[in-house]
Amino acid sequence: MLRIAIFGATSGIAQAAARDFAKEGAHFFLVARGATALADMAADLTVRGAGGATVRVADLSDPGSLAALCDEAREALGGIDVALIAHGVLPDQEVCEASAAATLDVLQINTMSPAALMIRLGDIMSAQGSGTLAIISSVAGDRGRPSNFIYGASKSLLSTLGEGMALKLATRGVKVLVVKPGFVDTKMTADFKKGLLWASAASVGGAIAAAVKAGKSGAIYTPGWWRFIMLAIKFAPGFLVRRM
């Protein structure tokens, strides 16, 4: 049975992915800030068929503590087959534009923290000679756009790091999946008006689980057609991107 560590486990996308793995009897190590939400999630996964669910309340914004947290996950599970890094915030772009401190806070939680986890988990999986490390990045990281370049920048480092790690660690039997969702209907985007481009957390989570099970490595877009939208945006002239 798969042994799965999830960081930012109570996010909508992570929960959806976890439900998919739970059906097959996976064992979980779940990390998030809220104790109640974690306990609820563990109960839900157990009913759905999980072989076990250990919960760990932790604040992931302190990068210094993260290596130890990864080791704790490895010990609790007896090895890590799948690690999913799912935490992040959607910052207020205008507040960040006016405040370096606010911007650095975003980078701390969206970038530094996942990067620290990725490095340590990559190391653990390299030593195992197996494992899949999945990181939730974003299509926003593909090109800086006026409306959300702080969020986009915070994610682009994860994409680059993950893509590089995927190529490097392939030789050691480790897969690195950089997940790039488009617009997803979750707590994070609760205040947005939803249109045709929006996907549910369940569909994105399901796509992540499917990609992990299929043994994919490298970048995936969820839903898949975002690849073409982002391709167009990447090559669009600046005067068009200026309005996005």
Added chain:
Amino acid sequence: MAEAEGTQRASWGGYPASAQTLRAVRDRHAPLELISDETVLPYGNGRSYGDSCLNDGGVLLDARALDKFIAFDADTGILTCEAGVTLAGIIDLALPRGWFLPVTPGTQFVTVAGAIANDVHGKNHHHEGTFGAHVESFELLTSDGARRLCSPTENAALFAATIGGLGLTGLITLATIRLKRVASAFLSGRSIKFGNLDEFFALSAASTAAHEYTVSWIDCLGSGATLGRGIFMRANPASAEDVAEKGAKAPGRLPLTVPVMPPLSLVNKLTLKPFNWAYYNRQQTREIDKLWHYSSFHYPLDAIGRWNRIYGPKGFLQYQCVVPPDDQRAVSEALLGEISRSGQGSFLVVFKTFGARQSPGLLSFPMAGTTLALDFPIIGPSTFALLDRLDAIVVEAGGRIYPAKDARMSAETFRRGYPKLEEFRKFVDPRFSSSFERRVMRNDGGGDR
């Protein structure tokens, strides 16, 4: 809490139009958030047909994100889950472990709390009663901040008011229900053609004791000697041996969806006669033995996504009534005659006899007698006039109309059909309301449209 302001959220019938704020409830432990003097109404999957799931000018508490399971005992079949878990989700979880819903309506895309709030029934009403009869307990969150566990023994009066209470007594956050053991995903039984109403009642009387599930489809365009002709289906859960012997397999799921709203109703005078004729004559012999997968037996329409669109942009009204057993033959004939003469109505009428088991809710719809359900594309005032005539027949016979399907009955019709309305009103949360409640439940009349 998240809000989408002024969201247009239609009910399944697409009538009436209604504008309300959709506010997501994402945490069952959180207190109710009530702003200014707005009214709120719990909202699930929006499968109620009329206005009982709408709150025009108010707030809908969208509880679909409350979709976690809490506990399941695979030995006893006792399941505890959050309010927004769907019946489809329960089947996915429980059926592989040998359990099924004790009672299910004709769609699996409703939430558990919605099933409680409408005290839904199924084709086995004569054996198992309503959904509410299988509810062990639920937690109810009210605007005074209280969180009460309600069961037949604890807060029993509030329990009875909330079952079938149309979401008006508070927000159900979680519920515990008793599932039913099954040996397979199939039902075995027989499909029998009948030529008129007398044959239907004879078949029904002969079948109910030995068959857990019975239901009929009647051609509502039959008249004279063929008035009330149709197909009677009866079944019991199939044994594992039965399924293995016949080599039955679950049907593949074709992703059928009505992709767009057609400019007018596809159900009209031109299409109705040939369809009903074909449906009735498709079955060549009088009786056929059948082995149905649960999805095709219980949820034939779930196979077609957004089927409600076939009625076009004006929407449709579903009409479901029940009339007591005493005059059920004569009253059914009067109703079918009225529908047949009008030339309106949908492809098929669902016909079924309810059993005598007492429903647990103050406003539960099911009672002993015969129930009839069918759709009417909204053509215009003539559609409403026809349904008013049907109401008169039903009320006169001591029957009632199903709120989950209704968008137009008068306050008077509702009051006469539900004698416990006055008692129920004591349990309505002062901050909860719905378009339906304002239309038919108030003393000051209402009922205007």
